[in-house]
Amino acid sequence: MNGHGSTRRTFLKTSVAATGGLVIAFHVPGAKRLAASGLTPAGGFAPNAFLRIGEDDTVTVLLAHSEMGQGIWTTLPMLIAEELDCDWSSIRVEHAPAAQAYAHTAFGIQATGGSTTTWSEFDRYRQAGAAARSMLVQAAAQEVGVPVSECRTGNGVVTASGRSLRYGELTAIAATLTPPESVPLRDPSEWSLIGTPTRRLDTPEKITGRAKFGIDVQLEGMLTAVVARAPSFGATLKSFDASAARAVPGVRHVVQVPSGVAVVADHSWAAIKGREILDIEWTSGPTSGVDSEELLAEWADLTRSPGVTAAERGDTADALAGAEQTIESLFFFPYLAHAAMEPLNCAVRIGPDGCDIWTGTQFQGPDQMAAAAITGLDPEQVRIHTTFLGGGFGRRANPAADFVSEAVHVAKAAGVPVKTIWTRDDDTRGGYYRPAFVHRARLGLGANGMPVAWDHDMAGQSILAGTFFEAGMPENGVDPSSVEGLVDSPYMAEVPNHRVGVHTPDPGIPVLWWRSVGHTHTAFVVETLIDQAAHAAGADPVEYRRKLLAEHPRHLGVLDLAAEKAGWGSNLSAGRARGVAVHESFGSFVAEVAEVSVSGNEIRVHRVTAAIDCGIAVNPEAIEAQIQGGIAYGLSATLHSEIHLKEGAARESNFDDYKVLRLAEMPDVDVHIVPSTDPPGGVGEPGTPPIAPAVANAVFALTGQRLTELPLKL
Numbered sequence: 001m002n003g004h005g006s007t008r009r010t011f012l013k014t015s016v017a018a019t020g021g022l023v024i025a026f027h028v029p030g031a032k033r034l035a036a037s038g039l040t041p042a043g044g045f046a047p048n049a050f051l052r053i054g055e056d057d058t059v060t061v062l063l064a065h066s067e068m069g070q071g072i073w074t075t076l077p078m079l080i081a082e083e084l085d086c087d088w089s090s091i092r093v094e095h096a097p098a099a100q101a102y103a104h105t106a107f108g109i110q111a112t113g114g115s116t117t118t119w120s121e122f123d124r125y126r127q128a129g130a131a132a133r134s135m136l137v138q139a140a141a142q143e144v145g146v147p148v149s150e151c152r153t154g155n156g157v158v159t160a161s162g163r164s165l166r167y168g169e170l171t172a173i174a175a176t177l178t179p180p181e182s183v184p185l186r187d188p189s190e191w192s193l194i195g196t197p198t199r200r201l202d203t204p205e206k207i208t209g210r211a212k213f214g215i216d217v218q219l220e221g222m223l224t225a226v227v228a229r230a231p232s233f234g235a236t237l238k239s240f241d242a243s244a245a246r247a248v249p250g251v252r253h254v255v256q257v258p259s260g261v262a263v264v265a266d267h268s269w270a271a272i273k274g275r276e277i278l279d280i281e282w283t284s285g286p287t288s289g290v291d292s293e294e295l296l297a298e299w300a301d302l303t304r305s306p307g308v309t310a311a312e313r314g315d316t317a318d319a320l321a322g323a324e325q326t327i328e329s330l331f332f333f334p335y336l337a338h339a340a341m342e343p344l345n346c347a348v349r350i351g352p353d354g355c356d357i358w359t360g361t362q363f364q365g366p367d368q369m370a371a372a373a374i375t376g377l378d379p380e381q382v383r384i385h386t387t388f389l390g391g392g393f394g395r396r397a398n399p400a401a402d403f404v405s406e407a408v409h410v411a412k413a414a415g416v417p418v419k420t421i422w423t424r425d426d427d428t429r430g431g432y433y434r435p436a437f438v439h440r441a442r443l444g445l446g447a448n449g450m451p452v453a454w455d456h457d458m459a460g461q462s463i464l465a466g467t468f469f470e471a472g473m474p475e476n477g478v479d480p481s482s483v484e485g486l487v488d489s490p491y492m493a494e495v496p497n498h499r500v501g502v503h504t505p506d507p508g509i510p511v512l513w514w515r516s517v518g519h520t521h522t523a524f525v526v527e528t529l530i531d532q533a534a535h536a537a538g539a540d541p542v543e544y545r546r547k548l549l550a551e552h553p554r555h556l557g558v559l560d561l562a563a564e565k566a567g568w569g570s571n572l573s574a575g576r577a578r579g580v581a582v583h584e585s586f587g588s589f590v591a592e593v594a595e596v597s598v599s600g601n602e603i604r605v606h607r608v609t610a611a612i613d614c615g616i617a618v619n620p621e622a623i624e625a626q627i628q629g630g631i632a633y634g635l636s637a638t639l640h641s642e643i644h645l646k647e648g649a650a651r652e653s654n655f656d657d658y659k660v661l662r663l664a665e666m667p668d669v670d671v672h673i674v675p676s677t678d679p680p681g682g683v684g685e686p687g688t689p690p691i692a693p694a695v696a697n698a699v700f701a702l703t704g705q706r707l708t709e710l711p712l713k714l
Contacts, residue, residue, distance in 0.1 A: 115682020
């Protein structure tokens with residue numbers, strides 16, 4: 001792959017097309033077809049798959065995506081309400097069932113990930129609202145006996161010829177009309193909701209405890225299970241004796257499943273106690289001896305030789321040889337667990353009419369297919385009831401459908417409804433980590449201090465290899481999610497001679513996307529290197545970036561805004577320094593300035609000033625919250641988190657040794673949004689990549705120590 005590669009958004013579109021997935025256009029399905037599929041309820045007015053209006057004026061919005069804290073429970077209804085012209089207080093929200101009508105407009109499967117929800121639904125959800133409004137206006141015109149042109153809407157009411165008709169009054173007539181294929185959307189100058197800070201609709205539910213997460217699900221006759229899984233990756237079950245476990249009060253079943261041995265009991269305590277005294281013998285596998293420190297050392301040696309070419313331009317070797325200065329750095333990134341607040345769980349009931357699954361999932365489509373294969377049912381007979389997710393960060397979007405498949409196997413083997421839960425230790429040690437990576441980079445500077453050559457090799461596991469997404473990877477086998485943020489960096493675009501090589505070893509450790517995916521390591525490498533170059537050139541780090549980003553206005557815009565709001569260049573109190581980083585990911589541009597201090601070996605982040613250009617800002621309040629959350633999540637990996645593997649098993653188990661940011665460590669965070677009319681970009685992930693390099697660059701400014709390993713260690 002020459003040039004700067006494809007974006008992750010483009011990759012996902014092409015990969016799904018390559019696997020035969022349906023790429024859905026922005027057409028809102030008709031009411032008759034939906035009724036035939038069983039997606040619309042009896043009564044009321046459901047003009048399409050995404051909303052229904054009751055006779056009491058309530059407007060229920062069905063989310064094609066999963067709410068896991070990112071705020072789409074509010075953002076997507078805002079899109080519909082803007083075009084529907086309804087009373088915002090009448091909005092109700094539900095997760096949609098698993099059905100092709102709700103397939104992602106780009107991926108072709110029902111899924112939530114990649115910071116894609118808002119941009120992928122920006123047209124479809126507005127069109128749904130506009131179509132419903134059009135039908136209500138037609139119904140009012142028919143009822144009053146006037147032309148449609150004489151009808152006006154506002155706050156859930158159609159006014160015509162002196163009469164005001166509530167939407168609820170019009171549902172019976174509207175339900176008899178044919179839904180329009182498309183309706184003109186409102187001009188942005190007419191928007192009253194989009195762009196307005198709006199409080200989250202799910203907050204009251206969560207504050208009062210009414211919100212139902214997967215872990216809260218209770219069913220009549222349901223038992224609880226935990227699974228004894230292999231003690232190391234690659235190990236397999238040889239034999240087990242369950243006699244002692246079955247003697248524990250409350251234990252009802254002990255069954256073998258593909259992932260191990262499940263203890264099924266009246267409650268989790270009995271299941272856990274039964275699991276503790278299982279007598280199990282395991283057989284070691286090819287990955288049972290993996291040591292992560294040894295892996296990283298091996299991969300560091302691997303990066304001394306050129307990898308498979310991911311990007312190349314000019315004559316890098318010759319330009320490096322003629323450079324005035326050369327910067328060489330080696331970067332290390334560990335495996336990372338997702339560490340969601342709610343550990344994995346899944347409740348399953350298999351009956352004569354199909355299989356019902358209650359869980360917080362990001363991947364309804366693949367999970368439905370996996371459950372159908374296990375039970376021998378048609379996919380339509382597998383009903384997934386999506387609950388709120390207590391955090392996902394990519395772990396609940398697994399192409400292997402591991403935790404859902406396991407729960408279906410347990411319920412099938414036990415013959416009763418079962419909720420399979422993972423303890424925190426199970427979750428931390430259960431694999432599907434952010435891959436570990438090593439980068440080796442050489443940057444050559446010319447006489448003016450600007451980069452003239454960039455030679456870069458990296459080594460780490462592919463997330464997409466072995467999944468159904470692999471079909472969309474380039475012929476040379478380079479995983480785009482490994483190199484995103486590097487091969488398409490605006491800095492690299494300004495370097496006339498550059499080369500990026502990729503080594504993709506596979507030690508057999510289960511890996512998966514983690515909030516902001518490849519950008520978690522590439523942004524750190526890129527922004528650290530540029531900071532090194534600025535200091536080597538004797539330039540101010542912000543001014544140096546401004547020169548490199550002169551032809552990249554959106555990068556430059558957030559950089560200037562963050563620097564201004566942070567007071568870049570102004571005096572700080574003794575013992576503090578600032579660092580800066582700017583990065584594009586998921587269609588959005590973010591700059592962050594971190595203010596830090598150091599006490600002994602402890603790094604303390606006091607303040608972060610962030611600027612984001614995410615295109616049209618649908619809900620500024622949600623955007624601010626997501627940038628704050630992304631920074632907090634990124635600071636955990638910056639300061640604390642890492643998974644160490646010994647003999648193929650994770651040493652860390654819980655929040656005592658897999659450390660995340662504590663409340664007392666949270667810095668003050670100021671978020672500034674660049675006004676924009678560009679199409680929406682992602683928001684859930686772009687706040688995470690810049691924070692680690694911003695902190696590391698601040699530490700260098702304060703101490704002179706250039707840190708190139710995460711978590712940062714002085």
